[in-house]
Amino acid sequence: MQNVPQEYYCCEWINSGLHFQTTRLGFCCYGNQSIGDHPTVVEDYNGEPIDENIFGKIRAIKQKFADGDIPEGCKNCSYLRKSNWDGLKEDYFDHFMIGHSQKCNSRCIYCFTNDVPEDIKDRTYNAYAVLKKLFDENKIRVSPMACAVFLGGEPTIFPDFEDMTNLMLENNFPNMKIHSSGIYLSSSVLKGLKTGQISIVISPDSGSREVYEQIKRVDCFDKVWANIKSYIAAAKDEKQVMVKYIVIPDVNDNKEEIDRWFDLIVESGVKYIACDVEQNWFYNCNGEYSDKMYDLIYYINDRAKNLALNIEFYTAAERMLKKVGENDL
Ligand SMILES: C[S@@+](CC[C@H](N)C(=O)[O-])C[C@H]1O[C@@H](n2cnc3c(N)ncnc32)[C@H](O)[C@@H]1O
Ligand code: SF4
Ligand code: SF4
Numbered sequence: 001m002q003n004v005p006q007e008y009y010c011c012e013w014i015n016s017g018l019h020f021q022t023t024r025l026g027f028c029c030y031g032n033q034s035i036g037d038h039p040t041v042v043e044d045y046n047g048e049p050i051d052e053n054i055f056g057k058i059r060a061i062k063q064k065f066a067d068g069d070i071p072e073g074c075k076n077c078s079y080l081r082k083s084n085w086d087g088l089k090e091d092y093f094d095h096f097m098i099g100h101s102q103k104c105n106s107r108c109i110y111c112f113t114n115d116v117p118e119d120i121k122d123r124t125y126n127a128y129a130v131l132k133k134l135f136d137e138n139k140i141r142v143s144p145m146a147c148a149v150f151l152g153g154e155p156t157i158f159p160d161f162e163d164m165t166n167l168m169l170e171n172n173f174p175n176m177k178i179h180s181s182g183i184y185l186s187s188s189v190l191k192g193l194k195t196g197q198i199s200i201v202i203s204p205d206s207g208s209r210e211v212y213e214q215i216k217r218v219d220c221f222d223k224v225w226a227n228i229k230s231y232i233a234a235a236k237d238e239k240q241v242m243v244k245y246i247v248i249p250d251v252n253d254n255k256e257e258i259d260r261w262f263d264l265i266v267e268s269g270v271k272y273i274a275c276d277v278e279q280n281w282f283y284n285c286n287g288e289y290s291d292k293m294y295d296l297i298y299y300i301n302d303r304a305k306n307l308a309l310n311i312e313f314y315t316a317a318e319r320m321l322k323k324v325g326e327n328d329l
Contacts, residue, residue: 003066004088010065011079014039015087016141017095020127021045022102022120022153025054027061029097029151030077038073047100047125049133055091062087093134094141096148098164100127104154106181107217108205110248110278113153121153128160128167135171147175155179156186165189169197177201181216182224189231196236201274202228203244207260211252225264232269244274244314247296249281255299262303275300276314289320297321 013019013028018041021029025045026038039061041054048054064071066088074080101124102113113121134140148168155161155178165188168176174197178189182202192198204224206212212221231241245261247253265273277293297317304311313321 005066007082007084008066008068009070009080009082010085011077012095013079014062014065015085016093018093019097020100022100022123030079037071039071047127047130049130059088092139092141094143094146097151098127098148099151099153100124101158102153103157104152104181105157105183109215109217110280124159126160128163131164132167135167142172144174146173148173150176150178154181156184162188165192169195173197182227183220185227185230190234193231193234193240194236199240200231201242201244203246205246205248206252207257207264211257215248215251225268228270229268238271241270242272242274243270244276245300246276246278247293248278253292253296258300262307266307272310273304274312274314276317277320279316282316
């Protein structure tokens with residue numbers, strides 16, 4: 001180990017995180033890669049075991065943070081903080097992002113995977129085997145802080161999804177968050193909802209079959225809401241199941257559709273909801289957002305409060321609200 005100061009600027013992801021991407025092994029999916037480099041462990045990754053060579057690369061990146069050499073793409077990241085980090089004292093992981101396939105059983109009009117070439121979409125690898133070896137070698141620290149976020153593509157249809165989540169459940173991994181289309185009812189998710197180790201976020205973005213099909217371009221409206229009910233019935237705590245509405249200009253941006261979505265929320269017994277605005281629209285606005293979108297966000301917030309539902313604003317909507325100083329709605 002080289003020189004390690006008592007305290008230095010770093011984040012949980014560099015300290016003890018791993019991000020399984022379709023073609024790369026990284027640390028996180030945050031940062032601003034458009035302004036500079038963003039730490040990657042292996043550029044062309046295909047599920048190779050994490051051996052001494054890879055640990056060496058990880059240590060070298062951690063050391064750069066300890067030396068105060070922060071990559072441009074990490075500067076201004078809200079996860080950076082000065083602390084007494086322990087990641088250079090021991091090789092271990094307790095934070096995971098798992099998104100090693102872009103395949104999906106939905107075809108959402110707004111999704112970035114629409115632009116992913118088919119040969120990349122078809123690519124995946126066995127991340128279960130990588131995790132299993134890490135568990136066997138005691139390289140995964142199962143503290144209450146440990147967390148794994150599953151994204152994609154559609155995580156519940158990763159070929160190794162059930163094996164991975166079951167492995168983590170058996171090893172008492174405490175927090176797994178699954179972002180899902182809700183189309184496939186996963187038995188390990190049901191199991192983890194019962195034990196309290198898994199939570200799930202589903203974004204139907206609509207309250208009617210017509211609008212659902214316009215956004216998702218698959219015929220799964222009834223299935224998704226039936227699966228939401230099954231997940232709610234299994235959950236140890238109602239906060240483990242969150243259902244989201246992404247407001248998409250000219251598609252679902254009207255109070256009638258939002259009301260129909262709220263009717264289904266109430267009927268399904270959902271107590272935790274989330275709201276966002278479509279990200280491509282958000283970035284194209286360059287900070288100038290329409291009154292109509294603000295009006296709809298406030299409307300969703302008011303309806304949630306009146307129905308005693310807990311509401312969370314996701315990134316883009318949260319930033320819109322911050323701009324007008326109303327992030328504490
Ligand atoms: C890319 S998805 C992958 C996981 C899963 N298939 C899903 O849809 O939940 C991760 C999250 O990003 C959200 N998302 C994807 N594209 C978006 C967009 N253009 N605007 C806002 N949210 C988006 C999804 O709703 C989901 O919560
Ligand atoms: S500082 Fe931010 S962008 Fe950089 S690795 Fe950490 S979480 Fe990711
Ligand atoms: S369900 Fe998720 S990954 Fe699939 S198309 Fe929709 S946003 Fe993209």
